[in-house]
Amino acid sequence: MKVTNIVSGSHGVTVGDEDLASPMSIFLKRQVVVANFLPLHTARDKTTGKWCFEWDEDSLLLQMKDGFSPEIEVVYVGSLKVDVDAEEQEEVSQELLEEFKCIPTFLAPHLQRSFYHGFCKRHLWPLFHYMLPISAAQGELFDKSLFGAYISANRIFADKSVEAMNSDEDYIWIHDYHLMLLPILLRKRLSQVKLGFFLHSPFPSSEIYKTLPVRDQLLKGLLNADVIGFQTFDYARHFLSCCSRLLGLDYKFKHGYIGIEYFGRIVSIKIAPVGVHVGRLEKLLKCPTTIAKVQEIKQRFKGKTLFLGIDDMDIFKGMSLKLLAFEFMLQRNENLRGKMVLIQIANPPRTVGKNVMETRNEVISIVERINSVYGSPGYEPVVFMDYSIPYHMKIAYYVMADCCIVNAVRDGMNLVPYEYVVCRQGTEEIDRHRGINMVRCTSTLIVSEFIGCSPSLSGAIKVNPWSLQDVADALYHASELSENVRQLHHEKHYRYVISHHVAYWVQSFLQELERACQGNCNQKYYRLGIGLNFRVVSLSPDFRKLSVDELASSYKRTNRRAIFLDYDGTIMPAGSACKIPSMRLISILNDLCTDPQNTVFIVSGRERTALGEWFCSCTNLGIAAEHGYFIRWNVDSDWESSPPFGVSFEWRNTVERVMKSYTEATDGSFIESKESALVWNYQDADFEFGSCQAKELSSHLESLLANDPVVVRRGHYIVEVIPQGVGKGRAVDKILGQLVANGKPPELIICVGNDRSDEDMFQSINNATKKESSTAAPEVFACTVGQKPSSAKYYIDETSDVLLLLKALVQSQNKIVSP
Numbered sequence: 001m002k003v004t005n006i007v008s009g010s011h012g013v014t015v016g017d018e019d020l021a022s023p024m025s026i027f028l029k030r031q032v033v034v035a036n037f038l039p040l041h042t043a044r045d046k047t048t049g050k051w052c053f054e055w056d057e058d059s060l061l062l063q064m065k066d067g068f069s070p071e072i073e074v075v076y077v078g079s080l081k082v083d084v085d086a087e088e089q090e091e092v093s094q095e096l097l098e099e100f101k102c103i104p105t106f107l108a109p110h111l112q113r114s115f116y117h118g119f120c121k122r123h124l125w126p127l128f129h130y131m132l133p134i135s136a137a138q139g140e141l142f143d144k145s146l147f148g149a150y151i152s153a154n155r156i157f158a159d160k161s162v163e164a165m166n167s168d169e170d171y172i173w174i175h176d177y178h179l180m181l182l183p184i185l186l187r188k189r190l191s192q193v194k195l196g197f198f199l200h201s202p203f204p205s206s207e208i209y210k211t212l213p214v215r216d217q218l219l220k221g222l223l224n225a226d227v228i229g230f231q232t233f234d235y236a237r238h239f240l241s242c243c244s245r246l247l248g249l250d251y252k253f254k255h256g257y258i259g260i261e262y263f264g265r266i267v268s269i270k271i272a273p274v275g276v277h278v279g280r281l282e283k284l285l286k287c288p289t290t291i292a293k294v295q296e297i298k299q300r301f302k303g304k305t306l307f308l309g310i311d312d313m314d315i316f317k318g319m320s321l322k323l324l325a326f327e328f329m330l331q332r333n334e335n336l337r338g339k340m341v342l343i344q345i346a347n348p349p350r351t352v353g354k355n356v357m358e359t360r361n362e363v364i365s366i367v368e369r370i371n372s373v374y375g376s377p378g379y380e381p382v383v384f385m386d387y388s389i390p391y392h393m394k395i396a397y398y399v400m401a402d403c404c405i406v407n408a409v410r411d412g413m414n415l416v417p418y419e420y421v422v423c424r425q426g427t428e429e430i431d432r433h434r435g436i437n438m439v440r441c442t443s444t445l446i447v448s449e450f451i452g453c454s455p456s457l458s459g460a461i462k463v464n465p466w467s468l469q470d471v472a473d474a475l476y477h478a479s480e481l482s483e484n485v486r487q488l489h490h491e492k493h494y495r496y497v498i499s500h501h502v503a504y505w506v507q508s509f510l511q512e513l514e515r516a517c518q519g520n521c522n523q524k525y526y527r528l529g530i531g532l533n534f535r536v537v538s539l540s541p542d543f544r545k546l547s548v549d550e551l552a553s554s555y556k557r558t559n560r561r562a563i564f565l566d567y568d569g570t571i572m573p574a575g576s577a578c579k580i581p582s583m584r585l586i587s588i589l590n591d592l593c594t595d596p597q598n599t600v601f602i603v604s605g606r607e608r609t610a611l612g613e614w615f616c617s618c619t620n621l622g623i624a625a626e627h628g629y630f631i632r633w634n635v636d637s638d639w640e641s642s643p644p645f646g647v648s649f650e651w652r653n654t655v656e657r658v659m660k661s662y663t664e665a666t667d668g669s670f671i672e673s674k675e676s677a678l679v680w681n682y683q684d685a686d687f688e689f690g691s692c693q694a695k696e697l698s699s700h701l702e703s704l705l706a707n708d709p710v711v712v713r714r715g716h717y718i719v720e721v722i723p724q725g726v727g728k729g730r731a732v733d734k735i736l737g738q739l740v741a742n743g744k745p746p747e748l749i750i751c752v753g754n755d756r757s758d759e760d761m762f763q764s765i766n767n768a769t770k771k772e773s774s775t776a777a778p779e780v781f782a783c784t785v786g787q788k789p790s791s792a793k794y795y796i797d798e799t800s801d802v803l804l805l806l807k808a809l810v811q812s813q814n815k816i817v818s819p
């Protein structure tokens with residue numbers, strides 16, 4: 001079968017015809033492109049009744065093929081825009097795979113309605129374009145069953161995407177807001193799958209996004225991708241802000257990349273604005289039908305200044321506002337009447353609904369009013385076309401328009417300005433026909449500030465679409481611009497558009513996908529949670545659950561044991577309102593530390609007074625308080641401090657003063673004043689503001705304290721200033737060193753903790769096994785609470801399991817004593 005294929009050309013983007021003869025097998029790698037709709041035109045042959053398919057050459061999804069390297073086989077997954085009867089589906093699938101390398105996702109008509117016209121178009125589309133359903137009468141209130149349809153449809157896309165994969169080397173690139181759950185559904189099946197997601201729509205501010213009842217599910221869904229791409233930095237910024245505000249996830253800017261850590265995997269955030277296929281537009285410019293249409297337009301609008309708008313019939317395209325501004329301009333400038341024409345093309349609506357119909361009716365009534373008030377014989381101020389117009393005709397209008405205006409109140413990108421610029425550049429032939437001796441081309445753009453392409457068009461007149469005066473002034477100003485200015489702006493825009501074409505977009509996204517996947521592979525993944533709470537956790541390959549039996553048998557086998565236990569989150573549940581240890585815990589600890597073969601330490605960030613009081617009945621229990629700044633071996637011994645207490649604490653006043661000013665400026669933050677340290681805590685403040693303040697505070701303190709013997713550290717919701725050389729790792733080293741010095745090197749070390757400060761301990765005891773020593777290396781059990789990335793080799797699920805474990809050790813100890 002002969003199909004049109006897009007191949008690289010002068011801009012890497014010309015269109016040609018090619019036989020699609022290559023069998024699937026010659027390709028080493030596959031790129032699976034998943035989108036709501038396949039880039040195909042489908043129609044039934046009237047005589048044979050058979051389905052006929054052809055590529056939709058105007059589809060971005062097809063045009064993107066230019067960006068893939070020729071060794072990569074591109075396979076598409078998506079729906080057809082027609083309903084295919086169940087009995088025909090098998091045959092259609094076969095044909096589409098063989099002829100087009102397309103895998104159709106057949107959604108039953110009712111599912112398609114609830115999924116696409118329902119959840120996508122009635123909920124996500126308005127919300128992502130900043131429209132809130134304030135009441136049942138205005139907008140669509142959230143309908144849970146439509147979300148159910150969204151899940152079901154995404155599941156079907158997941159099935160088909162898996163079918164499309166050939167090997168683990170294949171990449172999957174998912175497109176747009178219809179498929180935000182696809183990353184989680186695919187990751188659930190294939191932990192190591194290489195996944196990119198690109199959002200073509202805007203991502204709204206967190207204040208808007210957080211009104212969505214299923215906000216967390218969608219964010220978590222997306223975070224299973226390796227790369228999440230956005231059109232602009234603003235959309236990426238809003239997404240990052242939602243992740244931190246709603247999920248408490250931190251993000252980092254490093255070496256020019258943005259990454260969010262999600263259960264040990266780094267999800268890269270890529271800003272990659274989409275571009276147009278210059279070659280395709282150039283090909284259409286040369287088309288005889290386009291040239292004929294150019295001549296016709298030239299004749300019809302001779303002597304007029306032509307403004308052009310090409311928009312989808314959609315509520316966010318600001319068509320009425322544009323028309324009202326045009327009307328306002330004619331009203332204020334009598335001299336322009338009869339000279340200015342606005343050609344407004346409205347592409348057919350992509351969905352039907354109350355709002356779309358209202359918008360259309362409103363547009364039509366404004367057009368009629370303008371034409372009846374300001375029109376005259378032979379002069380129609382607004383030419384409105386709301387029927388399907390072939391693409392080459394639009395090209396002809398682009399060619400002839402003096403100014404193109406995009407007045408959308410919100411749009412992810414909007415490629416109309418770029419298409420206009422390429423068409424205005426024209427071709428030699430077009431220039432001859434449009435009758436312009438064009439040594440230098442011109443174009444003028446008026447674009448809304450609220451669309452994704454706006455930042456890239458520095459020479460465009462930027463407007464606030466809600467300000468009729470602003471837009472009317474822009475229309476007037478555009479008609480007054482000198483030829484020279486119009487040339488300069490055009491050249492600047494043209495340079496941008498031809499260098500940021502669709503293939504460039506694809507390559508820059510894929511490069512990032514490859515980079516991100518390299519970083520995320522070679523990890524061991526654990527699969528946790530069910531349904532939309534599923535996540536893969538990336539862990540070191542030998543990380544495993546601590547076996548009580550294994551530990552108990554080491555415990556029984558050994559004679560000298562050191563046991564280090566963190567307090568909060570390890571033996572005291574994190575969510576517990578009362579932080580005082582229970583009688584049960586005291587009793588277990590007492591049992592453990594009365595065994596003379598055991599050295600048991602609580603190693604905590606808490607202060608010595610609280611810990612000393614709480615554990616006063618555990619007479620043999622050692623305590624390392626304030627991350628080991630204070631150490632006490634048992635209830636009768638003195639507290640040792642290192643570095644010595646009271647030395648060089650002059651820094652405290654400075655730190656306190658600075659932290660106070662941040663506390664005043666950051667509602668919800670507070671200072672914890674410990675004997676050895678000062679901690680600024682923002683756990684009750686706005687997370688994002690707190691994080692920014694924390695970043696600023698730590699660099700402020702670092703520069704102030706450059707010559708003091710302290711360290712400024714950032715932790716989970718905190719910034720702390722502590723004396724140099726203090727940390728749980730050092731404390732454990734010190735205790736172990738003392739045991740060795742006393743001639744009692746431990747044969748077994750057990751260390752249990754849960755958070756970042758405990759990682760220091762794990763690293764120290766891991767090193768203890770490697771140190772050269774005359775004594776045999778101890779057996780080491782470093783264990784973290786919860787499955788998460790850690791230096792510990794073992795994990796235990798919950799705090800309650802830690803107590804069960806300690807109890808089991810006590811019991812095995814009793815068995816040793818009384819066999």
Ligand SMILES: O=P(O)(O)OC[C@H]1O[C@H](O[C@H]2O[C@H](CO)[C@@H](O)[C@H](O)[C@H]2O)[C@H](O)[C@@H](O)[C@@H]1O
Binds near residue numbers: 202312350414
């Ligand atoms: O109506 P849908 O089927 O849900 O599709 C939504 C829109 O998708 C395309 O626009 C989006 O991608 C463009 C290219 O990245 C971008 O310029 C635009 O801002 C996005 O909304 C399509 O071009 C539109 O017609 C669809 O309405």
